[in-house]
Amino acid sequence: MIEVLNAGLQTTIQAGVRAGHRHFGVPGSGPADPLSMSLANRLVGADATQPAFELTLTGASFRFHSAVMVSVTGAEAGVSLNGAGVPMHATVPVTAGDELDVAPARHGCRSYLAVSGRLNVSEFLGSRSTYLPGGFGGHEGRALRAGDRIEVSDVRSVAEVETPRELRPLFNDNVLLQACPSSEFEFLNEDAQTILFDEGLKATQRSSRMGVELSGDRAVGCNAPEKQSSPVFPGSVQCPPEGKPFILLADAQTTGGYPHVLQVISNDRFQLGQIKPGARVRFIQRTPDEAADRLRARWEAYSDWLSSPVI
Template sequence: MSAALKVAAPGLFTTLQDRGRLGFQSLGMPVAGALDMLGLQIANALCGNPPDMAALELRYLGPSLLVEAESVRLALAGNAQADILAADGSVYPLSSWRSFTLKQGDTLRVGNTDAAVAYLAVAGGFDLPPFMGSLSTYTRAALGGFKGRALQAGDLLPLALPQAPAGGDRQVDDAAGLYGDGPIRVVLGPQQDRFTPDGIAAFLSGEYRVTQEADRMGIRLEGPAIAHTNGADIASEGIANGAVQVPGNGQPILLIADRQTTGGYTKIATVISADLPRLGGLKPGAALRFIQVGVAEAEAIRRRQQADLQALLADMRPAKPAGGLDLDALYRENLISGMVDAAQGGGA
């Protein structure tokens, strides 16, 4: 039997994502890739994988996965409700920001995610062929990942390793501090001159809410209208991750991982790279504001974030077994001998 994870329940929208399909936008191929690169890197580090290896991206509600392998090591990054249904019927609660080792017949069950996205990495990765150098799933064109689509019940995800690698599980502290809070930081442009001063002021001072029209391609916002100087249309041009596009109705759209390669609407600003992971976590109804920063400040913020990420990973430490006591560790402490010594009046 080939090592695999069997999808017992697929979750709401679970796809394989890595850093994306880079270098092909000139051919009309969207990048796709993980919405939250911080979460992807942390999940992979906990499994001992390269930082950009493909992992499962969980949207809102995670999957249930049955282990059809001798053993497998997984890691969950992002706050999510999860537990392990062991092969013997026992149920163990599972915390996030850690790896855990499951055996054949065990089932991982991931429920709601606190943010809109979380990541589940597997040690060694998935044994699937890349498309244009990436395993990222781009569902709009049905390519990449697993059959070009979100997971479905009954799918078998082939594993690259027949069993979990040697070594124990690891954990890190809650990584929420890496993401920051407060207004989303943006650099104005590239078409800021196509908006009135009042329109720019409305964008930078108003509160916007995420509408129900939010997916991996873009997030439509609702709030103060942003006025143009001479219409919303421009000659079609390339679109960066985090571009804030403003069509004729004056309501901004955040363009993210699955964005189109080119577009013909004015863009008032671009979200800085350090805040892109926050966009992936936005749920419908969430409120947000924007604040302007300069390019140099945006670069400094990104450098600090990367330094903080490396510090978090450097502080990675052994994790207790999921849902139970580490009996082997207790036995190594020689507690029984200490009890005997104490009963005889000696020192422990």
């Protein structure tokens, strides 16, 4: 069993994407940074979609009531076991009574804690991922609180390994996102394109698993005609009338009426979960074909380490 001592800003259980229900208004959820979560799970010998803890910005701390192997990946942060530093991106054995602390993120926004056993959390429509606005999945459909206890079953003994250095994503607070023009791209004025592609914008405090608001030095102007609600997805960049675009994340709503100007390419979507308030964000325009090339190149690099690709 794992006891939450301090849940920090927001800690949820995430697992696989809740797939195939978007047409009923049910978002996919799952980790905001699926690459980091799959790397955490790899270190404890688990599939990419095994339920794990997603920590936000301030970190969190836990007490273990039984022996298990753990790993921490994602946002760069100090990790300590009973007060002594332990590495990220490595399998770490813990025993009953041990306390693990993940300090506030130095770079990036979300860390993942995986364990070599199955977290006993609830499934909803085929996924154990927490969707907070709907109150389903994970632990009682909500963010964890101090005092929560999560049962762990089927504990496996696994080899102690480390993520190969070249496969550890590095996060900093200057985020470059490759994106393709979307339905209303043509209505962005020239200055708006300068802001998005050259000057960059700053992530504001309006940031959650649903989306991240961006603010430039000037409003991002988009003169699209009024539009009817249209499907949106994680990675969609919408531009509301006040000129502050927002990027949708894992818990993105399924439809939206704001102009959809860019779509972050599938290769770069894991980075969305690591944009912290105050980070600089700039876009690079790509064609769908270039995007497909980049995705393939990356998964070739990971294919020896991860058993199945995660997007």
